Amino acid sequence: MPDQITRRLKPEEEELRRKREELAAIRATLAERELELIDFRGQLAAFEGRYLRQVGTLYAELDDWKARIAELQAKADPSSAANARAEEAREQARQTYEDAHGTSSETHDFTPSPELRRLYREVAKRIHPDFATDPADRERRTRFMAEANRAYEGGDSEALRRILDEFHDGADAVEGEGIGAELIRIIRQISLAKERVAAIERELAALREGEIALLKKQAEEKEQEGRDLLAELATAVREKIEVARREYEALVQEGKTA
Amino acid sequence: MTDESRLQVTPGSSRGLLKARSGLIARGLREAAKLETHNDPWLATRRLAEQGDADAQYEHGWEYAGDFDGGTNEDYASAARWFRKASEQGHAKAQHQLGRMYLFGTGVIQDYTEALKWFRKAAVQGDTSAQYNLGVMYYLGEGVPQDYIQAHMWSNLAARSFVPGTFNRNVDLIARQMTPQQIIEAQRLAHEWKTKATDSVRDEDHLA
16 A cells, blocks of 8 residues: 555654543543442442341330430439430430431432443543543533432433533643643643542542441341341341330339339 | 542542441441351250240350350340240249349349349259359348348358358358357258258249
């Protein structure tokens, strides 16, 4: 093919081409990692919701009995120590109730469809704030991204499509930008994206070591053995409630005879 | 751009995980760890206990009580519950443990009358530890008017079943507070009880 002329790229053009490729690759990686993170958080939140509904509410009940017992004891023996114990127990019961019945308890299991995940990946690739060209653009992207997160968690693929439609990025080049400026911008974007990937890794690691992830892992191991950890925990706590209830009733009886 | 400001865009932030001030998740983890130690033998005892087997109920009570060291109040309350189930079926060792829990207020509210009741039930069945504790309660007048004759009688019965040592010392200590007539009366009661106990085999629970 002797007629084919390939115009040789100037060194800075060659460098720009390489950096653009690198940016494209890191965009894909970053999108994948963001997806992994949001999925993992979603799974944890769903498990946490299940735990709070199945077990947390029982702990709230148990703590209420304990507070009632402490209050009865304080009534029978109104020392300052007994009163302090009763107040402490009541406060604990209040907090447990709040946590067990709070918004976190309303999170339900959610399996994102492949299409939803594809859309989210696309959004993250195009809209991620780390690929902003200036502070104003970054702010705009942050808003879009936050909206996309909500849409994803709500399983709303229509909203994700709308976000992609509405978001007009300045393509890969900014008008009037010279090669040198573009090179600097891309290098900066690559570095930000790499930092973000590292931050995601750290966050994933922290989440994996968190209490809720540990509990979830144990539940999964039990499931392999055909057991139901949350149900077993619920049984154990119910037993404690039963003990506390009887103790309370014994105290009431004692109060009557005394 | 600080790392912090960048983290604000973390996906998933709208669905923050619970910051459990009340330690709800940690409690679940601790309970799960306990379930883990409840391996199959534990479950086997548990099932038997639930089916009403007095020995299993007694064993299961110990599984909660441990060595009465470092357990939580909830554990001790569970222990007391299983000891009681076995006790109500006339299990002497369980009755003794339940008595101890009432004596020290472990897992139950301290109650000398209850402690005395369960020690007595176990003591008349020949449980030496219960006889010993019953003797001490009579001696100190805990949950019952002080009664050296009863104290001597039960301590004496306990001492006979043990190798010489602590238990004999108790008998001597009590004897020092008594008149010779009282000691003779206490020894007679002990002897009588011993003879009766060997005749009628351990159904005196109902007499107590």
